[in-house]
Structure formats: structure tokens, C-alpha cells
Amino acid sequence: MFHAFFRSTLPVLPLLLVLSPVNSSSCAMENKTTEIHVKYENILIHDINELVNISAQNRDRCCKNKNDKNIKVFFCNDTQEIESLQSMACNMLRFFHKQRISKAFRWKAAFVSCGTLQVLKCKCEGHRKEKICPHVNVFGKEDTETGEQSRKKCNQEVCELKENISSLRSCWNKFEKIISR
Amino acid sequence: MHRKGDSSFSFHLAPSSQPLFSGKKSTSWLAVSKTTAFCGNTVPLYPWTSWAAGKMSFIFMCGNSQSAACLLHCVTLQLRKAWLWLFPAPAVLAEVKCVLFNEEYMNCTWGSRETLKANYSLYYWYRNTSNKVECKHYRQDQDIRVGCHFNQNEIIQFQPFHVLLKASMGGSTLEISKRMELQDLVKPDAPVNLTIHNMSNNQLQLTWATTYPKAKCLEHAVKYKSNKDTDWMEISVNGDVFSLPSVDYKKFYTFYVRSKVNKYCGRTQLWSEWSVPVVWGSNSTSKSTVHWFWIHTVLIPIASCVILLVLVILLVRMERVWVILMPRIPNPSKNFDELFITHNGNFQEWAGVPKDVVESFKPNYSENICYVSELPPKDSYDPLWESSNPPPSVMPSASPAPGEHSPYKNSYGRV
Numbered sequence: 184m185f186h187a188f189f190r191s192t193l194p195v196l197p198l199l200l201v202l203s204p205v206n207s208s209s210c211a212m213e214n215k216t217t218e219i220h221v222k223y224e225n226i227l228i229h230d231i232n233e234l235v236n237i238s239a240q241n242r243d244r245c246c247k248n249k250n251d252k253n254i255k256v257f258f259c260n261d262t263q264e265i266e267s268l269q270s271m272a273c274n275m276l277r278f279f280h281k282q283r284i285s286k287a288f289r290w291k292a293a294f295v296s297c298g299t300l301q302v303l304k305c306k307c308e309g310h311r312k313e314k315i316c317p318h319v320n321v322f323g324k325e326d327t328e329t330g331e332q333s334r335k336k337c338n339q340e341v342c343e344l345k346e347n348i349s350s351l352r353s354c355w356n357k358f359e360k361i362i363s364r
Numbered sequence: 365m366h367r368k369g370d371s372s373f374s375f376h377l378a379p380s381s382q383p384l385f386s387g388k389k390s391t392s393w394l395a396v397s398k399t400t401a402f403c404g405n406t407v408p409l410y411p412w413t414s415w416a417a418g419k420m421s422f423i424f425m426c427g428n429s430q431s432a433a434c435l436l437h438c439v440t441l442q443l444r445k446a447w448l449w450l451f452p453a454p455a456v457l458a459e460v461k462c463v464l465f466n467e468e469y470m471n472c473t474w475g476s477r478e479t480l481k482a483n484y485s486l487y488y489w490y491r492n493t494s495n496k497v498e499c500k501h502y503r504q505d506q507d508i509r510v511g512c513h514f515n516q517n518e519i520i521q522f523q524p525f526h527v528l529l530k531a532s533m534g535g536s537t538l539e540i541s542k543r544m545e546l547q548d549l550v551k552p553d554a555p556v557n558l559t560i561h562n563m564s565n566n567q568l569q570l571t572w573a574t575t576y577p578k579a580k581c582l583e584h585a586v587k588y589k590s591n592k593d594t595d596w597m598e599i600s601v602n603g604d605v606f607s608l609p610s611v612d613y614k615k616f617y618t619f620y621v622r623s624k625v626n627k628y629c630g631r632t633q634l635w636s637e638w639s640v641p642v643v644w645g646s647n648s649t650s651k652s653t654v655h656w657f658w659i660h661t662v663l664i665p666i667a668s669c670v671i672l673l674v675l676v677i678l679l680v681r682m683e684r685v686w687v688i689l690m691p692r693i694p695n696p697s698k699n700f701d702e703l704f705i706t707h708n709g710n711f712q713e714w715a716g717v718p719k720d721v722v723e724s725f726k727p728n729y730s731e732n733i734c735y736v737s738e739l740p741p742k743d744s745y746d747p748l749w750e751s752s753n754p755p756p757s758v759m760p761s762a763s764p765a766p767g768e769h770s771p772y773k774n775s776y777g778r779v
Binding site: 223224228232235256258259349352353354356357359360363 | 491521522523524545547578580581627628629630631
């Protein structure tokens with residue numbers, strides 16, 4: 184009798200493993216493209232453009248000379264734009280505590296990351312979003328650093344952040360293009 | 365190569381030299397040592413151009429110190445300078461510019477026949493540098509490659525697009541690499557099918573269509589003016605409808621439209637070309653305006669000149685017309701020739717006044733002149749009547765003949 188029990192139940196476990204989604208998305212706005220579209224066009228796009236302008240102020244000549252293999256590149260995969268945006272936004276939160284990056288730059292980057300995660304209602308591994316985003320207030324008034332801080336020496340982390348920002352912006356453009364009908 | 369003293373070298377360029385220092389132009393000198401060790405000051409190159417049996421000598425000096433690696437670095441740098449001095453690098457390498465036309469094909473260009481002198485090769489890749497692909501469709505201008513054409517299946521947007529342009533000339537090769545985002549280089553085609561609709565309240569509505577695959581990703585600009593305006597009005601439009609309120613039916617309007625990818629789908633700054641224009645308004649107004657313009661500026665001046673010319677000719681050739689236009693000033697002196705010549709100015713004689721009438725006007729009495737003067741007043745007032753002369757009497761008389769003395773001439777005011 185016990186042999187029969189185990190014979191009947193044992194195959195269920197592998198079946199559960201096969202049927203369970205391997206990479207389940209932790210974003211809750213998968214099918215709500217209209218709402219994402221409205222929030223992106225009315226709110227998020229402006230912060231992204233400001234972040235891109237700040238990124239452009241940082242010297243990028245040194246980034247061109249650095250070995251591209253050392254910089255992690257994110258791709259906006261077809262049919263997986265939301266997951267790609269989530270991955271880029273979560274990765275960008277890593278730079279929030281990097282002291283070699285100017286405070287204005289990394290705060291704005293964190294602000295955009297949190298905005299992206301909020302619009303898409305996504306989470307990050309290690310609760311990074313919950314640890315950082317509550318501390319990122321409205322950007323601009325609290326930060327008193329001038330543009331001179333943004334002209335710090337170029338380093339690997341700055342190059343990585345610039346690459347991350349460029350990928351995030353492109354992926355948002357791609358997603359917006361897909362959902363615009 | 366020979367070493368002279370402690371730190372100077374002489375170098376001979378000749379076909380028989382060893383490969384590392386060969387004088388053959390096909391050898392690439394650009395693969396120099398990458399050591400960045402500090403090697404001290406080096407003296408600039410002193411080319412010693414002596415062509416003897418096909419050999420050229422260069423003498424240069426390196427710093428005093430140093431390790432063999434440092435000396436080798438110095439030597440290779442000087443050799444590179446010598447080579448570049450002999451064979452200057454191609455004066456080339458314009459920037460690579462790519463434009464994605466309506467997401468159907470892409471052209472990347474790097475110059476023109478007038479500016480380019482070398483052989484070019486373009487390589488591109490998206491993700492992995494190991495997947496470099498050479499351009500399959502070069503654009504040529506008289507056997508010089510000036511650009512590359514990409515088909516739609518070779519284009520991937522929203523991924524970093526890398527190009528590597530190699531220019532080779534005279535054995536040396538220069539490279540330029542560039543990274544681009546193709547969605548930021550899109551240039552849509554011009555809008556088509558511009559249509560004007562008459563709405564109520566003197567309002568016009570302009571609509572158009574686009575061949576761009578994602579119409580919602582476009583923003584548009586409408587340019588219009590009437591035949592009475594001097595400058596164009598340009599308005600930005602997000603949708604594909606433009607409304608113009610309060611149009612004048614007597615005017616003639618012309619509309620143009622162009623498109624650009626909006627900021628939500630990319631960061632391109634490339635506008636499309638202006639569309640084929642569409643017009644609205646009264647055609648007759650425009651025609652009559654044109655006719656009136658020709659009448660005012662051409663016909664009337666010419667007609668006026670012709671008429672003037674005819675009149676001048678008539679004036680010169682026909683005395684009858686001259687007399688009518690320029691009548692003679694009448695001269696009455698002939699009528700008075702008889703008065704002055706025959707009658708010596710005697711008007712009565714000339715007028716035919718009878719002699720007895722003339723005689724009757726002549727006075728037939730004589731009269732003494734009575735001088736009247738006023739004496740200074742004394743005690744009594746009676747100076748006037750003490751004079752021996754009788755008091756003058758005021759008698760109405762005919763006006764004296766011309767030339768005769770009148771007794772009342774001086775005392776007229778005393779009466």
C-alpha cells in the first residue's frame with residue numbers, strides 16, 4: 184500500500200517543478216499598458232530626460248577608452264521589455280551609494296529607477312527598492328551641489344552608470360513604441 | 365642601424381634592411397610598443413636626407429638612462445615619426461553619419477569624392493565585437509567608397525550599433541569607431557494625402573497620412589500662409605489633424621506638413637521633408653490678382669508711353685494740332701495802331717467823338733487861384749474871413765480834364 188502511495192505521488196513533484204514558471208516576473212503591470220503609457224508620458228519622461236542631460240555633462244571621453252568588456256551591458260529583449268526595464272532599474276539602484284559618483288548624479292539616477300519600478304510595479308532582489316526608494320525624495324531642492332561636482336574624474340562606475348542610463352532610456356523608447364497604437 | 369656614442373642612432377631605410385626596420389611601404393609602422401614607461405627627454409628627429417644608392421639616413425637621439433625596454437620604446441617612437449614624415453597619413457577620416465530613412469533602409473556616409481583619398485572598409489556589429497560584419501553594399505563615387513547602404517533586415521533598433529571605419533593608404537591604416545542608437549537617427553518620409561475639409565463657422569480642417577509604421581510615435585509641424593501674408597506660420601501638432609479657425613474666403617491658402625519621431629519613441633532631431641502642398645481658396649481671386657498686377661505694372665505704363673509718343677509726333681508734324689493744343693497768345697496792339705500812328709494818341713478823335721462835344725467839355729472861364737492858409741489863432745477867432753480874397757465856395761463841377769489844373773485840388777480837405 185505504501186509503495187503504491189509513493190509511486191503515485193512521486194512523479195507529481197517533478198511535474199510541479201516543470202510546470203512552475205522559471206523566471207516569474209515580479210512586476211504587477213504586465214497587461215496594463217495604457218496606464219503605463221499615461222504615467223510615462225506625463226511624469227517619467229521628464230525625469231528621464233533630465234537624467235540623460237546630467238549624464239551628458241559627465242565626461243565620457245574616458246569611458247570610450249575603457250575596455251567595454253568590463254562594463255555590463257543590458258539588452259532590451261524583444262517581448263520582454265518590462266523585465267528588461269526592471270533589470271535595468273534595479274541595477275541602477277546599486278550606484279546610489281557609490282561615493283565616487285557625484286551626489287546629484289546618483290540621486291537623480293535613483294529617482295528615475297524608483298520611478299520606473301513604481302510605474303511598472305516591480306520589485307528588486309534583496310529588497311533594494313524598499314531600502315533606497317523611500318529615501319529618495321523630490322529631486323532638486325535638497326541637493327545643493329552644483330555642476331562642478333559632476334565633473335569629477337571619470338571612473339569605471341561613472342561609465343557603467345552612463346551605460347545603464349542609455350540602456351534604460353532606449354528600452355523605454357522601445358516599449359513606448361510597441362504599446363503606442 | 366648603427367649606434368653612435370651612448371644614445372644616438374643612425375638608421376638607414378633600404379629594401380635590404382631587416383623586416384622590423386624595413387623601408388618597404390607595405391610594412392605597417394603603427395604597431396609600435398605600447399610601453400608607457402618614462403624614458404626621459406628625447407631630442408626631436410633630425411632627418412638627414414641623403415639619397416645614396418637608394419638609402420636615406422635618419423639620425424636621432426634618445427635619453428641617457430634607462431633600461432633596454434625604454435630605449436627600444438624611444439627608438440620605435442622615433443622610427444614611427446620618421447615613417448610618418450616620409451609617408452604622411454591620409455588626410456581623411458570624416459565622421460561617420462548614419463540616417464535611417466523611414467525605418468526601411470539606412471545610409472552611412474563618411475565623406476565625398478573631393479575629400480577622400482584612401483581605401484575604406486566599414487564593419488558593424490550590435491552586441492558582440494566578435495560578430496563584426498563588413499558592409500555588403502558600399503556606395504561609391506568614382507571608385508572611392510563614400511558610404512554604406514543597409515537593408516531593413518540589417519537594421520536593429522534599440523540596441524547599441526557600433527561601426528568601425530578603416531582607412532588605408534600607403535601602407536598605413538587609420539581607424540574610427542563610433543557607437544550609435546539607431547532609433548535616434550530615424551528620418552520619416554514626408555506626410556502624404558493632405559486633405560482640407562470645410563467645417564462650420566469658417567473653419568478649415570487639414571488631415572494627412574503617413575507611411576511611417578508607427579504613426580503614434582510621430583509629431584508633426586504644419587506650415588501655412590495666405591496670398592495676402594508675407595511670412596509663413598508654423599504650428600506644432602501632435603495628432604494628425606490641424607484646425608484653422610476663421611479663414612477668409614477671399615484669400616488663397618497654401619499648407620505644408622512634415623513629421624518627426626516624438627520624444628517618447630526616440631531622441632531624433634531629423635525632420636522629414638515638407639510634404640506636397642495643398643491649397644484652398646478662391647482660384648479666381650488669385651487669377652484676377654495676377655491679371656490686375658500685369659495691368660498695373662506693364663499694360664498701363666506701355667499704353668501711356670505709346671499715347672505720349674503719338675502726341676509728340678502729331679505735335680511735331682501737324683501744325684493744325686499744334687495750334688489747337690498751343691493756341692497763339694492774342695496781340696491786341698494791331699487794333700490800336702490807328703490810335704497811336706494816325707491820331708497821335710488822341711483818343712477822342714480816334715473814338716469818333718464829335719468836335720462840339722469835345723469843345724463843350726473845355727472850360728470857357730478863367731478863375732484866379734485862391735490861396736487859402738490858416739493863420740495862428742489869436743484872441744478872437746476870425747482869421748479866415750479877414751483875407752482879401754473872397755471866401756472859397758464849394759461848387760459842384762465836372763471833373764477836370766486830364767492834364768488841367770483843378771482849383772479844388774489842394775483845398776478839398778478844407779471844406
